Amino acid sequence: MREVAIVGIGSTKFGELWDRSFREIGIEAGLKAMNDAKITSSDLDALYAGTMSTGSLINQENVASLLLDYSGLASDHLPAIRIEAGEASGALAFHQAYISVASGYYNIVVVGGAEKLTDVSEDVAREITSATSDQEWESFLGSTQASQYALIAKRHMHQYNTSREAMAQMSVISHANASLNPTSHMQNKITIEDVLKAPPVATPLGMLDCAPMSDGAAAVILCPLDIAKKFTDTPIKVSASVVSTDTIALFNRRDITSFDSTILAAKKAYDISNKSPDKIDIAEINDNYSIAGLLSVEDLMFSEKGKVSKNLLEGKYALGDKPSINTSGGLKGHGQPYGAVGVSQLVEVVSQLRGEAGKRQVSGASVGLTQTVGGIGSVSVVNILERVN
Amino acid sequence: MREVAIVGIGSTKFGELWDRSFREIGIEAGLKAMNDAKITSSDLDALYAGTMSTGSLINQENVASLLLDYSGLASDHLPAIRIEAGEASGALAFHQAYISVASGYYNIVVVGGAEKLTDVSEDVAREITSATSDQEWESFLGSTQASQYALIAKRHMHQYNTSREAMAQMSVISHANASLNPTSHMQNKITIEDVLKAPPVATPLGMLDCAPMSDGAAAVILCPLDIAKKFTDTPIKVSASVVSTDTIALFNRRDITSFDSTILAAKKAYDISNKSPDKIDIAEINDNYSIAGLLSVEDLMFSEKGKVSKNLLEGKYALGDKPSINTSGGLKGHGQPYGAVGVSQLVEVVSQLRGEAGKRQVSGASVGLTQTVGGIGSVSVVNILERVN
Numbered sequence: 143m144r145e146v147a148i149v150g151i152g153s154t155k156f157g158e159l160w161d162r163s164f165r166e167i168g169i170e171a172g173l174k175a176m177n178d179a180k181i182t183s184s185d186l187d188a189l190y191a192g193t194m195s196t197g198s199l200i201n202q203e204n205v206a207s208l209l210l211d212y213s214g215l216a217s218d219h220l221p222a223i224r225i226e227a228g229e230a231s232g233a234l235a236f237h238q239a240y241i242s243v244a245s246g247y248y249n250i251v252v253v254g255g256a257e258k259l260t261d262v263s264e265d266v267a268r269e270i271t272s273a274t275s276d277q278e279w280e281s282f283l284g285s286t287q288a289s290q291y292a293l294i295a296k297r298h299m300h301q302y303n304t305s306r307e308a309m310a311q312m313s314v315i316s317h318a319n320a321s322l323n324p325t326s327h328m329q330n331k332i333t334i335e336d337v338l339k340a341p342p343v344a345t346p347l348g349m350l351d352c353a354p355m356s357d358g359a360a361a362v363i364l365c366p367l368d369i370a371k372k373f374t375d376t377p378i379k380v381s382a383s384v385v386s387t388d389t390i391a392l393f394n395r396r397d398i399t400s401f402d403s404t405i406l407a408a409k410k411a412y413d414i415s416n417k418s419p420d421k422i423d424i425a426e427i428n429d430n431y432s433i434a435g436l437l438s439v440e441d442l443m444f445s446e447k448g449k450v451s452k453n454l455l456e457g458k459y460a461l462g463d464k465p466s467i468n469t470s471g472g473l474k475g476h477g478q479p480y481g482a483v484g485v486s487q488l489v490e491v492v493s494q495l496r497g498e499a500g501k502r503q504v505s506g507a508s509v510g511l512t513q514t515v516g517g518i519g520s521v522s523v524v525n526i527l528e529r530v531n
Numbered sequence: 532m533r534e535v536a537i538v539g540i541g542s543t544k545f546g547e548l549w550d551r552s553f554r555e556i557g558i559e560a561g562l563k564a565m566n567d568a569k570i571t572s573s574d575l576d577a578l579y580a581g582t583m584s585t586g587s588l589i590n591q592e593n594v595a596s597l598l599l600d601y602s603g604l605a606s607d608h609l610p611a612i613r614i615e616a617g618e619a620s621g622a623l624a625f626h627q628a629y630i631s632v633a634s635g636y637y638n639i640v641v642v643g644g645a646e647k648l649t650d651v652s653e654d655v656a657r658e659i660t661s662a663t664s665d666q667e668w669e670s671f672l673g674s675t676q677a678s679q680y681a682l683i684a685k686r687h688m689h690q691y692n693t694s695r696e697a698m699a700q701m702s703v704i705s706h707a708n709a710s711l712n713p714t715s716h717m718q719n720k721i722t723i724e725d726v727l728k729a730p731p732v733a734t735p736l737g738m739l740d741c742a743p744m745s746d747g748a749a750a751v752i753l754c755p756l757d758i759a760k761k762f763t764d765t766p767i768k769v770s771a772s773v774v775s776t777d778t779i780a781l782f783n784r785r786d787i788t789s790f791d792s793t794i795l796a797a798k799k800a801y802d803i804s805n806k807s808p809d810k811i812d813i814a815e816i817n818d819n820y821s822i823a824g825l826l827s828v829e830d831l832m833f834s835e836k837g838k839v840s841k842n843l844l845e846g847k848y849a850l851g852d853k854p855s856i857n858t859s860g861g862l863k864g865h866g867q868p869y870g871a872v873g874v875s876q877l878v879e880v881v882s883q884l885r886g887e888a889g890k891r892q893v894s895g896a897s898v899g900l901t902q903t904v905g906g907i908g909s910v911s912v913v914n915i916l917e918r919v920n
Contacts, residue, residue: 143635143636163667165667194586194592195586195592197583197584197586197587197615197662198586198587198590200666201587201658201661201662201666201670202662202666203583203584203615203617203662203663204615204616204617204662204663204664204779204905204906204909204910205615206616206776206910207616207617207776207777207779207905207906207909207910208665208779208909210776211665211776211777211778211779211780211783211909216776216777216778216779216783219775219776219777219791219792219795220776221626221774221775221776222616222774222776222910223614223616223623223627223774224614224615224616225612225613225614225615226586226592226593226594226613226614226615227593227595227596227611227612227613228592228593228596234612237610238612238627241630241631241634241636242630242634244634244636245630245631245633245634245635245636246532246634247532247630247633247634269590272590273586273590273591273592273593274592274593275593276597276600277589277590277591278552278554281590385610385611385612386608386610387595387596387599387600387605387608387609387610387611388596388600388605388608389600389605390593390596390597390600390605391600394600394605402608403608406608516593516596517593517596520593520596520597520600521593521595521596521611
């Protein structure tokens with residue numbers, strides 16, 4: 143296997159982009175990433191796209207061909223591959239693109255993630271949020287993602303004495319960082335009190351424990367590390383990219399206070415990259431619900447199991463700490479356009495490792511991690527990235 | 532790159548499987564393929580799944596995790612990747628799986644394609660058939676897949692003096708072969724007269740020029756050729772697997788009487804495998820509309836351009852000819868469960884090359900080809916397979 147680098151990044155603003163279509167945001171991100179790497183279509187070998195809901199929301203399938211075409215790349219007749227893995231669609235697309243370059247099959251590929259979730263009615267939105275759980279045995283019977291995360295929260299509180307305030311603090315960190323990021327959906331800071339007073343969604347979780355549904359797109363360009371300097375002065379090496387899975391339904395798990403898919407992917411990623419958790423400077427993790435953020439911190443081994451609540455209340459994981467968590471603003475603050483999330487997390491880590499993260503720059507950040515979760519932990523992707531110069 | 536072989540195949544019956552769910556048919560095909568290769572879950576490195584419409588039809592995304600789980604593979608936490616490329620979803624899934632094994636990233640993978648299309652109302656079915664065209668510039672304005680293929684047919688008739696009877700003959704061949712295949716959706720033979728007298732769909736195309744919407748699933752097991760004999764006495768080598776694309780909208784093409792995506796994929800596949808079209812014994816090609824079958828035969832260079840009509844009326848491409856076209860029954864006769872088609876075509880070619888195709892066996896078949904089309908030629912996959920012992 144060859145070493146692989148990210149040499150270009152691009153992102154739209156995340157938020158309610160009612161005046162722009164799915165294809166427009168996908169193309170904007172892709173072309174920004176190509177401009178960033180100073181490449182043209184003739185340099186590319188393939189396009190990978192991650193998106194979840196175009197079939198049900200705009201009756202558009204065959205999406206990779208669509209994005210290729212409207213990016214002006216159809217005349218090159220390149221392979222274009224769309225990958226769907228729920229909220230981890232973009233992360234899985236990146237992983238497949240990574241395999242294709244690491245293995246020597248392709249040299250230069252673009253990976254995009256895009257989703258448009260805010261143009262729909264509340265009913266449709268609710269349907270979409272349960273589409274990544276088991277329809278026959280969970281969603282059809284009335285279980286929603288929020289209600290399942292509420293069960294996880296209650297169990298975690300019971301088993302580890304986890305405090306409600308610690309969950310709130312996860313959202314506070316995300317909003318604080320998001321307020322420093324021009325592409326964030328949420329631009330406002332919040333307090334623990336705000337979170338506790340927000341309207342309930344599924345007890346103990348309230349409105350401010352839940353990430354918004356967003357529109358947005360992000361893209362990165364991959365190539366072999368040994369030619370990366372042709373495209374950028376600051377190539378960022380992909381030191382590990384690992385996918386792991388679990389049962390789709392929550393009731394089949396050995397323990398609902400951890401995601402085994404994340405634990406296994408993280409262990410393998412640390413092993414492959416020869417890094418321990420304490421070497422990670424910045425981490426973009428899954429916090430689509432505040433309790434999910436707590437699980438992520440533990441499953442990625444940034445905290446001893448059961449101690450994340452205490453650590454959060456002591457001020458850990460905020461901007462400047464090691465690791466700084468969700469410097470982008472996370473899913474809660476930066477936004478949650480499903481298929482775009484996994485790629486957007488990489489865009490943030492690359493920005494940080496390049497030293498281009500503006501007001502939210504973590505000084506001296508040289509090793510970063512992304513963790514993306516699909517379903518309720520039925521699939522996890524963990525990537526580790528490093529500055530190499 | 533390593534040489535890759537198919538060492539296991541499995542398929543459900545294709546048809547109206549109203550008593551079985553999407554997951555049930557997906558699992559049946561996958562487990563049959565694993566049994567055929569005599570492997571268990573611990574032998575597998577990854578699962579690839581191709582399907583198009585679960586999001587819009589049963590509100591189920593995150594499909595690869597679902598299939599992995601209900602196949603009893605979740606406890607191995609394997610990577611599971613769902614790929615969508617319209618009607619070519621299964622073929623693209625196969626191609627990605629092929630890359631993963633050829634490149635040395637994985638050793639043994641299962642690839643499944645599955646789709647369930649017959650449990651829906653006519654309105655929904657119509658929506659689904661247009662989901663792979665350009666929603667904004669084609670489908671939204673009332674254009675359907677049938678109407679676009681009708682334009683292609685009219686232009687082909689005008690430009691090459693193609694006869695209506697030749698198109699009908701394509702369906703006649705598919706039904707004749709389907710009647711010999713126990714897994715076919717259509718089990719009846721038809722005549723040219725039957726096709727001409729069938730109710731019109733979009734002139735000149737009638738009911739019997741259009742493939743049915745079907746339920747069905749198929750799966751294959753891939754591994755490096757050099758270990759293939761561990762799993763089967765008759766490994767089938769994948770000599771080439773190529774994807775090519777084109778504009779998603781038909782109106783942007785240089786010529787609508789050919790699919791450039793197929794022509795380019797075929798040229799590259801012949802080149803990689805060092806085979807010319809006259810070396811192909813059997814070919815499973817796209818005939819979702821009879822005129823599409825004519826384009827396929829020309830684009831794959833089994834006929835001089837403009838001569839396919841004459842060749843068909845002279846009796847070419849029927850069972851036993853070289854190449855024998857759509858020995859399975861094709862999309863028209865064997866059935867058209869979108870995501871399953873590309874994998875099912877491979878199952879047929881492997882059966883033939885193994886000499887296990889029963890009443891429809893082509894004697895001495897040693898080289899086979901599959902061509903799968905997504906959208907209206909916006910993506911094509913061409914694979915060439917060979918018997919190696």
